[in-house]
Amino acid sequence: MSSSLLKKHAKSFYWASFFLSKKIFNKCSSLYDFCRTLDDIVDSNNELKVRKEKFAKFKRDFVSKNLENLVIKEMWSIINSEKISKKIVLDLFDGVETDLEEKVKITSKKDLLIYSYRVAGTVGLMMSKILKVNNKEALKGAIDLGIAMQCTNIARDVCEDKKRNRQYIKHDFLSIQAIVNQSEIFYEKSFNSISSIPLRSRFSVIVARRVYKKIGDYILKKKNIDNYNKAGKIYIPAYEKIIQTFLSFFDFIKLLFVNKFNYDNHVDHIILKEEVNLDERI
Numbered sequence: 001m002s003s004s005l006l007k008k009h010a011k012s013f014y015w016a017s018f019f020l021s022k023k024i025f026n027k028c029s030s031l032y033d034f035c036r037t038l039d040d041i042v043d044s045n046n047e048l049k050v051r052k053e054k055f056a057k058f059k060r061d062f063v064s065k066n067l068e069n070l071v072i073k074e075m076w077s078i079i080n081s082e083k084i085s086k087k088i089v090l091d092l093f094d095g096v097e098t099d100l101e102e103k104v105k106i107t108s109k110k111d112l113l114i115y116s117y118r119v120a121g122t123v124g125l126m127m128s129k130i131l132k133v134n135n136k137e138a139l140k141g142a143i144d145l146g147i148a149m150q151c152t153n154i155a156r157d158v159c160e161d162k163k164r165n166r167q168y169i170k171h172d173f174l175s176i177q178a179i180v181n182q183s184e185i186f187y188e189k190s191f192n193s194i195s196s197i198p199l200r201s202r203f204s205v206i207v208a209r210r211v212y213k214k215i216g217d218y219i220l221k222k223k224n225i226d227n228y229n230k231a232g233k234i235y236i237p238a239y240e241k242i243i244q245t246f247l248s249f250f251d252f253i254k255l256l257f258v259n260k261f262n263y264d265n266h267v268d269h270i271i272l273k274e275e276v277n278l279d280e281r282i
Contacts, residue, residue, distance in 0.1 A: 012215070015241050016208035024201055027082075027130045030074035035123060037071050038096045043164070052100050059093050082129040088122050088281045095119035104166040112154075112168060113268060114275050117143060120150035125281060131201045137263040139282045141193020144265055145205075148186030149212050155179045155219050156234050173225040180216040187213045189265040191251075195258035206251045210244040211236055 013032070017025050041054045060066075067073040079086065095118025098104065106112050124146025128139055154161075154168045155176050162171055169175040187209060194205050214236055222228040236244075272278060 012211045012236065012241075013208055015211060015245075016204045019204035019207060020201055024130060027078055028127060030071075030078060031123070031126055031130065033071050034075040035092070038092070042096055042099045048100065048102060055097065055100060062089070062093075078126075078130065082126075084126055084129050085281050088125055091118045091276065091281070092122040095122070099164075099166060102165065104164075104168075106168045110271050110274070113147070113271055115168070116147045116150040116154075117272055117276065120146040120153075122146065122281075124149075128197070131197050131205070133196050135193075135196040135261060136282050138193040138196030138261055140263045140265070140269060140278070141190045141196075141261075143278070144186045144193070144268075145190035145209060147268075148183045148190060148209075151179050151183035151186065152212055152215050155183065156215060159229060160233065171225070173222075173228060176225075176228065177220060180219055183213070183216055186265070186268075192255070192258050192261050193263070194251075195255040195261055202255070203248065203252055206248045206255070207245050210248050210251065211241055214240060214244055 017028065020028065037058065038055075041051060041058060044051060044054075046054070058069075058072075061069050062072050062075070065072070065076055067076065075089070078084065079089065095115055098115055098118070106115060121143040124142040124144075125139060127146075128142035133139060133142065158169065158171055158176060161168060169179050190209065194202060194209070197205055215234060218234050218236065218240075219228070222231055222234075269278065
């Protein structure tokens with residue numbers, strides 16, 4: 001089930017997953033299944049009341065460790081084996097629950113940053129735990145990579161989100177450009193942290209970062225809101241994935257020369273710490 005879900009719904013990640021060991025891939029797939037289950041509850045066509053009830057039940061089942069639910073059983077197995085703080089998963093629940101409203105509107109950079117941490121920075125953090133990253137400074141970089149990818153998602157899905165009555169940024173090309181530029185900062189800040197991932201799994205993250213980052217370039221190529229609106233969901237073509245995979249070899253070599261990683265995106269994390277105690281999560 002996991003592999004097919006990844007292939008269908010997360011094409012960029014599925015492409016990068018070819019470079020993972022089977023054991024690591026299976027754990028990442030189980031994590032994806034858990035996140036996808038949450039998303040599907042919130043994004044379904046059911047009435048809001050029904051979605052809220054299903055979300056509440058899934059959260060209760062998770063907290064109470066209802067192992068009859070295989071998705072929850074696999075998630076708890078990962079939490080225990082990788083020593084993931086339950087608070088990280090509850091942050092994810094809080095983020096996804098933000099979308100369980102008739103109308104969602106985020107109006108400040110701080111709220112957008114907190115939302116992006118909760119729905120995606122948490123996933124980056126849990127992925128890094130699965131990949132055996134122990135450096136606490138590097139784990140902050142993993143949060144940044146998750147936030148970067150969420151900014152890319154927001155930039156790509158403005159029309160789709162509008163149909164669901166959700167507004168994370170304004171529906172104009174200037175705002176879309178701004179969030180793509182914001183994502184670039186987080187992608188850049190995350191780069192050196194990848195040097196803390198064991199060599200066996202490192203290349204996969206390098207590829208995923210490059211391919212996902214490239215989505216932003218394809219968005220900016222639309223140049224105006226009319227072209228953007230007509231484009232539909234923007235994907236990276238196969239030939240571009242091949243190019244980015246090839247270029248990832250140079251990133252891999254560059255990271256071999258990172259002797260000591262020093263985290264330097266403290267400005268954004270200070271904002272996050274106003275709402276979330278990251279030290280307890282990391």
